[in-house]
Amino acid sequence: MQDSIDALRQIPHVLSVELIDEGAVDSGVDVALIQRLLSSKKKLSLIGKEGCAVFFSYKSSIVLIKSKPNVNLGALDLVLDSIK
Helix, strand or coil: CHHHHHHHHHCCCEEEEEEECCCCCCCCCCHHHHHHHHHHCCEEEEECCCCEEEEEEECCEEEEEEECCCCCHHHHHHHHHHCC
8 A cells, every 4th residue: 555655646746645544633634524425436536726636445544635736637546546
């Protein structure tokens, strides 16, 4: 998993990659809400003028990827698809 997180950080325009678990309270993200949204899918992408946020469900954790608006979402998908 660490190799995948490092690969995500190397994609141009990615600002940060965080691994969030249920115990995280300082991330500013309601983990329970995101887990409910991800209950029927593995990935949730939010795209706006100022950038993108991609939430990816991995076991009992969530990977949060924050990026600039011109990130290559296909490159993100390739790396995320490689995570089993």
